[in-house]
Amino acid sequence: MSNSSTIMRAGLIGSGIQASLTPAMHMAEAHSQGFTYRYDLLDLDLLGAGAERLSELIKQAEAKGFIGLNITHPFKQAVIPLLDTLSEDAATLGAVNTVVLRDGKRHGHNTDWWGFAEAFRRRLLDVELRHVVQLGAGGAGAATVYAILMLGADAVTIFDPDDGRVSKLVAAMEARFPSARIAAGSDLSAAMSDASGLIHSTPTGMANYPGLPLDANLLTARQWVAEIVYFPLETTLLAEARQRGCRVVDGGGMAVFQAVGAFRLFTGHEADASRMMRHFMEMTGTGDLGQNLLGALG
Structure with a gap:
């Protein structure tokens, strides 16, 4: 021993x-x-x-x-x-x-940002990154928005109920990625109608936080969806996205x-x-x- x-x-x-x-x-x-x-x-x-x-x-x-x-x-x-x-x-x-x-x-x-980027690159490398909508501006959200900008996203709109947290994250990302368009979101429906894809970076969908982080009817088949939750691996969001024909990457x-x-x-x-x-x-x-x-x- x-x-x-x-x-x-x-x-x-x-x-x-x-x-x-x-x-x-x-x-x-x-x-x-x-x-x-x-x-x-x-x-x-x-x-x-x-x-x-x-x-x-x-x-x-x-x-x-x-x-x-x-x-x-x-x-x-x-x-x-x-x-x-x-x-x-x-x-x-x-x-x-x-x-x-x-x-x-x-x-x-x-290591969260690199983990997300590696998983995304291996599953969705060829998808459009013209305009990404992200839900969540907490610790995980900071990592995922950094990762998607490192992967070349042109624009990211971030939604979070904490206005101060979103503003701080937007400012940090603008300083690091001056050529990208990064903004705090106010109208989720309008943003999703223009979005190439969605990143979900909140606890919603975890075993302790069941449910959907947005109205599933905002998803369309032309969009991709990336999830950070991995327990359960198939969240309600991913199930709804698959039903609508979206390409997806789960949190695993x-x-x-x-x-x-x-x-x-x-x-x-x-x-x-x-x-x-x-x-x-x-x-x-x-x-x-x-x-x-x-x-x-x-």
Whole structure:
């Protein structure tokens, strides 16, 4: 048996995360590479707490020798004041999903945007990016709008009930992508009538947040739909989009590729993306997403 001092430890902080597949993906990949790696869930819902416990949880993780922490909904922005450094991407996005704990310092990164971009590129590379509508301006929304602009979107209209959050995100993206047209949305129906595609970046559709994020009648067959939710993999939004003839990408690819990036940052080992995807397929009992991505991965 491995000595406890040689066991790499990491964790995921979020609310309502008991269904997360991230721990299993990380630990299975480490096992395949021949080292011991324990990955824990730190669910604030189970602790009956909110963002006020973030600082305490990070300190506890450091005391236990954790090498890193993933951060998920709804703490990707709240965690930033607790960190020592930010990567360029994380600073631009104003959102962190990966915290590397090293040499007494906390280093914030964002692998969400790359995870979304990789999944999108492998499934919908040839789609039109003339005008993208995005729902959500939180931590995940910052990552997806950054990703779609990195992929070459000409214009993005962002909708979120928090006007201040949208304005801040629009300003950050305008500074980073001055040639693109980026705006806060006010009329969803009008925006969707002109949209090439839709990115959904809110929790709606998750097991704990069932339902649709918009009127399904706003979707048309000429549009594509990209989802970030992966549990369930087939959300109500994706089901409605498929019925209407839309090309879609579910949240599974983003979940796998952000884990690939975090695994590299935490452990210093390069993850086998194809192997992680196969494990994801096994855990979710899915085939279409994984087979398409595996084909693209070669």
